Amino acid sequence: MRLFWEAVKGLRVTARHLLRNLWKFSLYYVGLSKDKGVVTLEYPEERRETFPRVRLRHRLLRREDGRLRCVACFLCATACPARCIYIEAEEDPDHPLEKKPRQFVIDLGKCAYCGFCVEACPEDALRMDLHIPELAEYNRDDLLYDIEKLTKP
Amino acid sequence: MVWAIVKAVVVFSWALVTVLYITLLERKESALIQDRIGANRAEVLGLRLNGFFQPFADALKMFFKEDYIPPFVDRPFYMLAPLFALVFALVPVGAIPLADSVKIGERVVSLSVIGSNVGVVLVLSLLSLGIYGVILGGYGSRNKYGLVGGMRATAQVISYEVALGLSLIGVLLVFPSLDLNEIVHMQNRYILGGWVPRWGIFLQPLAAVLFLIAGMAENKRVPFDLPEGESEIIGYFLEYSGMKFGMFFVADFVEVLLLAALFTTFFLGGYNPPYLFPDGFHFPWGGSWLLSPVWVRVVQFITFNIKLWIMVWFLLLVRWTYPRYRYDQLMDLGWKNLVPLSIVNIIITAGIMAVIK
Numbered sequence A: 001m002r003l004f005w006e007a008v009k010g011l012r013v014t015a016r017h018l019l020r021n022l023w024k025f026s027l028y029y030v031g032l033s034k035d036k037g038v039v040t041l042e043y044p045e046e047r048r049e050t051f052p053r054v055r056l057r058h059r060l061l062r063r064e065d066g067r068l069r070c071v072a073c074f075l076c077a078t079a080c081p082a083r084c085i086y087i088e089a090e091e092d093p094d095h096p097l098e099k100k101p102r103q104f105v106i107d108l109g110k111c112a113y114c115g116f117c118v119e120a121c122p123e124d125a126l127r128m129d130l131h132i133p134e135l136a137e138y139n140r141d142d143l144l145y146d147i148e149k150l151t152k153p
Numbered sequence B: 001m002v003w004a005i006v007k008a009v010v011v012f013s014w015a016l017v018t019v020l021y022i023t024l025l026e027r028k029e030s031a032l033i034q035d036r037i038g039a040n041r042a043e044v045l046g047l048r049l050n051g052f053f054q055p056f057a058d059a060l061k062m063f064f065k066e067d068y069i070p071p072f073v074d075r076p077f078y079m080l081a082p083l084f085a086l087v088f089a090l091v092p093v094g095a096i097p098l099a100d101s102v103k104i105g106e107r108v109v110s111l112s113v114i115g116s117n118v119g120v121v122l123v124l125s126l127l128s129l130g131i132y133g134v135i136l137g138g139y140g141s142r143n144k145y146g147l148v149g150g151m152r153a154t155a156q157v158i159s160y161e162v163a164l165g166l167s168l169i170g171v172l173l174v175f176p177s178l179d180l181n182e183i184v185h186m187q188n189r190y191i192l193g194g195w196v197p198r199w200g201i202f203l204q205p206l207a208a209v210l211f212l213i214a215g216m217a218e219n220k221r222v223p224f225d226l227p228e229g230e231s232e233i234i235g236y237f238l239e240y241s242g243m244k245f246g247m248f249f250v251a252d253f254v255e256v257l258l259l260a261a262l263f264t265t266f267f268l269g270g271y272n273p274p275y276l277f278p279d280g281f282h283f284p285w286g287g288s289w290l291l292s293p294v295w296v297r298v299v300q301f302i303t304f305n306i307k308l309w310i311m312v313w314f315l316l317l318v319r320w321t322y323p324r325y326r327y328d329q330l331m332d333l334g335w336k337n338l339v340p341l342s343i344v345n346i347i348i349t350a351g352i353m354a355v356i357k
């Protein structure tokens, strides 16, 4: 008998959730209230605010005159625990004292999003502040992000 | 003959559409209980209506999924099992009276497909035949987990069959007929000065609870879902895919519909709303509102659906509230609680009937 009342109590809890959410969501659905009552975020239309410190997709920065800030020093590639940064350096013809990357590829399929590359960079050329979480491709090769993709998010 | 076919088509399409929407209700209700929204993306012509078309999308998906038959299965049994499960769940629905029978000339046409005068026995026997689908599915798929699921289901259903039948005996003592339509008629009288209808749930509250619990166990859904046991053995439909799995799935929901319909018929006055008589409403406070026979049938059908949906709602609420029983607890509940209680119920009812007579 006691068990029976406990069972009824359980039903009351679920029924309360059901009715409260039904009421709130119905009001929301017909536009009478802003409060949804449920925790669901309907993802492609609604997204959660990302935190300012969040580390997501990389980008390469440019200087004022439009050249890449990166000087191909390989510090990021060295720091990278996943070894997913591939850099080929070349001389910068306009600025004989500087190098610049001929190729700069980050394999985001391997990247661990640790942010060490950003920390290591002496030129502040690399940042991870794009706040774009989507990173799904049909092809692994599409996850190789080169200069083109890294500068134009 | 023609009538029978027409009735069969109408009633079974009603049943299948209802079942489709029971699946939607299940998704939505579980979602709201868990503070979610639930499926709402299916779109027809840019209309979403918060998931109104979802069941059709689900059905289409089931139809077009690959139907893979593992090479090691026992083909005849494997193929028959989903059919058995679905047919024996669906046929009893035909015995449920959806509205009062109609007199056309000399003939009395009952508004259920099988207007049998032993409807109760028919429904119970067909219900127990449904277990063949499960056991054949478990056995035919030649898979240990499937077999375990099938065995569990058999043991469970057979033991709860007893409690189910015994709890109905009390009802049959109060409403002495095996004709479902007749039982509904007998519930349309009023007690306590004509205010309270003589529904089964008021005359036989204990039987109602027992019937509900035993019926849920027959249904093989949470909290009695040991045959499926999603987290450990998956159960008797482990090797099924595509539409064959879909048939098991639909059979599950048809059983929900059937249980709700049976409960409505036995305990909630069937298709009759309170105070509706064959010629219209007669209220105990004096007023009356006369209706033509056709309108009475329409009101009855609508009432039946409303009661049905309330019961379905309750069953789903139960399903999303409790965790699963352990196997020995299940057997304890069946044999040591439900069966004795239903026998006590029979004795008490019989005693009271004898005293009244």
Ligand code: SF4
Binding pocket: A076, A079, A080, A081, A082, A083, A084, A085, A106, A110, A111, A112, A113, A114, A115, A116, A117, A118
């Ligand atoms: S975030 Fe970490 S793993 Fe990813 S590229 Fe930078 S250093 Fe490598």
Ligand code: SF4
Binding pocket: A069, A070, A071, A072, A073, A074, A075, A076, A077, A087, A120, A121, A122, A123, A124, A125, A126
């Ligand atoms: S550490 Fe910075 S400057 Fe050096 S190669 Fe990497 S991105 Fe370029």
